[in-house]
Amino acid sequence: xxxxxxPFRSTPDTECxxxxxxxxxxxxxxxxxxxxxxxIALLTSEPGLGKTLAGYRLLENLPTGYxxxxxxxxxxxxxxxxxxxMLFDLAIPYHRLTEQEARLAWVESCLNYYQSxxxxxxxxDEAHHLSPDTxxxxxxxxxxxxxxxxxxxxxxxxxxxxxxxxxQPAFNHLRQRVVTKCHLEPLTEExxxxxxxHQVRVCGGKPERFFxxxxxxxxxxxxxxxxxxxxxxxxxxxxxxxLNDCITVDVEAALEAVNRLGLDxxxxxxxxxxxxxxxxxxxxxxxxxxxxxxxxxxxxxxKTIPFLPPVILPIDGPPTYSFSGSDxxxxxxxxxxxxxxxxxxxxxxxxRYA
Numbered sequence: 001x002x003x004x005x006x007p008f009r010s011t012p013d014t015e016c017x018x019x020x021x022x023x024x025x026x027x028x029x030x031x032x033x034x035x036x037x038x039x040i041a042l043l044t045s046e047p048g049l050g051k052t053l054a055g056y057r058l059l060e061n062l063p064t065g066y067x068x069x070x071x072x073x074x075x076x077x078x079x080x081x082x083x084x085x086m087l088f089d090l091a092i093p094y095h096r097l098t099e100q101e102a103r104l105a106w107v108e109s110c111l112n113y114y115q116s117x118x119x120x121x122x123x124x125d126e127a128h129h130l131s132p133d134t135x136x137x138x139x140x141x142x143x144x145x146x147x148x149x150x151x152x153x154x155x156x157x158x159x160x161x162x163x164x165x166x167x168q169p170a171f172n173h174l175r176q177r178v179v180t181k182c183h184l185e186p187l188t189e190e191x192x193x194x195x196x197x198h199q200v201r202v203c204g205g206k207p208e209r210f211f212x213x214x215x216x217x218x219x220x221x222x223x224x225x226x227x228x229x230x231x232x233x234x235x236x237x238x239x240x241x242x243l244n245d246c247i248t249v250d251v252e253a254a255l256e257a258v259n260r261l262g263l264d265x266x267x268x269x270x271x272x273x274x275x276x277x278x279x280x281x282x283x284x285x286x287x288x289x290x291x292x293x294x295x296x297x298x299x300x301x302x303k304t305i306p307f308l309p310p311v312i313l314p315i316d317g318p319p320t321y322s323f324s325g326s327d328x329x330x331x332x333x334x335x336x337x338x339x340x341x342x343x344x345x346x347x348x349x350x351x352r353y354a
Contacts, residue, residue, distance in 0.1 A: 044158055083103055
């Protein structure tokens with residue numbers, strides 16, 4: 001397909017970063033967080049929207065004088081695990097250190113770096129997994145101040161449940177140190193289309209030749225603006241197309257991809273028949289007793305023929321006789337308009353027609 005490299009990668013790749021409005025706004029706020037030397041910032045989003053990639057993008061463009069510590073595994077059982085992980089990331093010895101020794105080694109490193117004119121940024125991914133003890137330890141680390149700025153700043157990346165955790169009374173002190181809170185939103189339909197085309201362009205391809213007509217619409221509709229799902233669906237569709245010796249990603253490959261991934265396969269709104277549904281008359285007359293005409297008209301759905309009960313009209317002329325019960329009836333039964341007690345639909349006596 002004329003590409004320099006494989007598109008639609010499953011791992012965060014800053015070379016393929018797509019500058020959506022939500023991501024750019026979040027990065028602008030985080031850069032301001034660094035410039036203002038705030039202690040702690042949060043970046044949250046639902047799964048698959050690219051908070052990890054945004055964190056990598058921030059680290060690639062750190063201001064001069066910053067060093068970064070990135071922790072991708074937040075399952076830290078004890079406080080000493082936190083310090084060991086941070087010392088390891090900075091290539092500082094941590095073996096056989098007690099919790100207090102590891103803490104002092106970390107603080108000494110940060111203060112020495114600050115005295116040389118630098119600041120330390122701690123970035124923790126999947127921060128919603130952090131234990132209460134670890135969160136409290138991070139709060140204490142954010143107290144490392146210099147004369148003009150913070151020696152240590154902390155950025156937490158996590159799911160929205162991290163915000164719910166911080167709302168608990170036990171985290172009041174930590175919550176007060178969080179000034180910057182960013183949240184990523186799903187891509188719009190236009191951004192989703194541009195996202196897929198962008199992934200092809202950065203790999204040296206031409207989207208108009210890579211995707212068959214309507215493929216983009218199918219992928220965008222099924223993935224609901226989630227970049228991770230867009231990458232997964234497009235990557236699988238590309239693989240299926242290549243296996244079938246297709247030079248472009250066709251509709252069949254796209255439908256098979258979203259089916260294998262278990263994504264929503266309802267047709268896009270542009271392909272849905274908008275003709276109003278007509279209600280069958282049979283469903284309206286399934287009453288044990290015939291409804292009155294005015295009741296039927298009140299409950300009548302649009303574009304439906306109303307059901308009206310039969311109306312008995314008066315018949316002029318001699319009465320009609322009917323025999324039943326045996327071959328030799330006891331006598332005739334009047335069923336015509338002159339039968340005593342006969343009333344019409346509105347309860348009026350029909351004797352007046354006699």
